[in-house]
Amino acid sequence: MTSLPVGRPLGLALLLTLFAATTPVDIDGAWSPWSSMATPCTKTCGGGVHLKVRSCTNPSPQGNGKLCLKMDSVSRADKEWRSFDCNMQSCWGLVWGEWGNCSVPCGKGMRTRVSMCGDDICTETMAKTQQEPCNDWNKTACPSPCDDMTCPQFGVCKDESTEKEPIAYCICTMGYEMNPDKSSCIRPPPTTPTPRPIPTLAPEQKVVATVISKSASTLIIIMVTITLALFLFLKVFTTDRVIQMNMEIALLLAHIMLILPGEATSYPAVCTTISILVHLFFTACFVFMLLEALHMYSLVAFIVKQDGMFTKLQNTLVGWGVALFVILICIAFQLDNYGGDYHCWLRMDTPLVYGQFMPIIILIVLTFALIEAAGAVNYKPLKGIDKAQLKSAKISQRTNLIIMPLVFSHWMVGILSEYEQNLPLYGTFSILNGVTGVAVFLLHSSNNEQVRAKLQGCYRSMCKGSSISR
Incomplete structure (x- = not known):
C-alpha cells in the first residue's frame, strides 16, 4: 500500500498514486516447462518420437518485453515444439534362428545365429547375433590335420588327434631341434659336459x-x-x-x-x-x-x-x-x-x-x-x-x-x-x-x-x- 506524502494535500496525493499504478512496465518473457502431454509416439516399440510443446508464459512478455528465445538461439516465439524419443523398448521377443554351420569344417571354430522378429530376421536396431564355440571334428571321417600342415626342412608332422579334437604338430628329425618360434629345425648347440668330480680316498x-x-x-x-x-x-x-x-x-x-x-x-x-x-x-x-x-x-x-x-x-x-x-x-x-x-x-x-x-x-x-x-x-x-x-x-x-x-x-x-x-x-x-x-x-x-x-x-x-x- 502506497503511503501518502506527508505535508501535501490529500487530493494531490491520490492523483499521484493512481498515475503510478497505471504506468506500463517492460518484462521479457520466459519459457514454461515442456508439456507433460505429447503427440502420439510414431512407433509402439523399437524407438519412436513424439512432440511436446512449451509456451513463453513463465512470465509472459509485458510492455516492451521480448518473446522467448528458441533453442536455435536466433529466433523468438511464444511457442516451441520439440521431438522426444519414445517407446525405446526392443520389439525382439528373445526368439533366435537356427545355428549356422561351424566356421571350421572338421575342426574347432565358431557358429552364429541371428535374432528373429516374427518369421523374418530382425533388421536395424533389433538385429542381434550370437556366437558360440563349435567342434565338427570326427577322427574317423575327417582327414588327418597333417594333410594341411607344412613342416620346415628336417621336420615331419606328428598326428596325435583324439576323439574330441584334432592335434598335430611338427617335430624335427635327424638330431635337429625346433627353434623357439617353431619356424625351422636347427642343429642343437654342443652341450658342455659336466666336469667329472675328482675321486678321493680317505x-x-x-x-x-x-x-x-x-x-x-x-x-x-x-x-x-x-x-x-x-x-x-x-x-x-x-x-x-x-x-x-x-x-x-x-x-x-x-x-x-x-x-x-x-x-x-x-x-x-x-x-x-x-x-x-x-x-x-x-x-x-x-x-x-x-x-x-x-x-x-x-x-x-x-x-x-x-x-x-x-x-x-x-x-x-x-x-x-x-x-x-x-x-x-x-x-x-x-x-x-x-x-x-x-x-x-x-x-x-x-x-x-x-x-x-x-x-x-x-x-x-x-x-x-x-x-x-x-x-x-x-x-x-x-x-x-x-x-x-x-x-x-x-x-x-x-x-x-x-x-x-x-x-x-x-x-x-x-x-x-x-x-x-x-x-x-x-x-x-x-x-x-x-x-x-x-x-x-x-x-x-x-x-x-x-x-x-x-x-x-x-x-x-x-x-x-x-x-x-x-
Missing part, C-alpha cells in the same frame, strides 16, 4: 693305496733289474735278447716314473712330463713285444736261417722310433691333456685316450696275429738253420702269449686305479705287478739258449756234486 686309505702301488712298482723294478743284470753278467747280447732287453728297459723306466713322489701333481710341467714318459715307455714296451714276435716268426716260418730279419741296432731304432712317433703325434694334438689334477698317469676322460689305447691295441693284435701265423702252418725248413735259435723262437712264441697279456693287464689296472682312486684296484695292480715281474724274469731267462746252457751246466754240477758227496 687319508688313511690314500696312504695304503700309495704304499701298495709304489711297492708293486718297486717289485717289478727289482725283478726286471735282476733279469737285466743276469744277462749282462752272462754277456748275452743275441738279437732276440737285445729285443727283450729293450722291452725290459722300457718297462723298468715306466715303473720308475710311477714311483716318483705324488707331490709332482703340484707342478703341472713336471706332471705333464711324467705322463708323457709313462706313455712313451709303455708304448715302447708293446712295440718291442711285436718285434720279438716278428723275430720269432722269421725263424719259425723259416724266412731266415738265424738272427731274425733285423739287426740288433735296427730293432732298437725301430722299437724306440715307432713309440716316439706315436707320442709326438699325441703331443701335437693333445699336449694339454697329459697329466692331471690328482695324478700323473694316463688320463681316460679326454680325447687323448684314443692316442693311448688305439696304438697299443693295434700292436697287440699284430703280435697275436704273428704268433698265430707262426704256429698255424708247417713251413718247409731251411738248410743250415740255427737250431738253438729256432728252439728259442718256439719258446718265445709261448712266453709272449703270457707276458704280453700280463703287461697289458697291469697297465690297464694301473690306469684305472689312479683314475678312479679305487683301493681294490690298487691291490689288484700290486698282485699283477708281482706276477708280471716274476714272469719276465723266468720266461725271458728260460727261452735264451745261452742261459739255458748255463742253467743246465749249473744243474749238472749240482747233481754231480750231490752224487760225489754221497
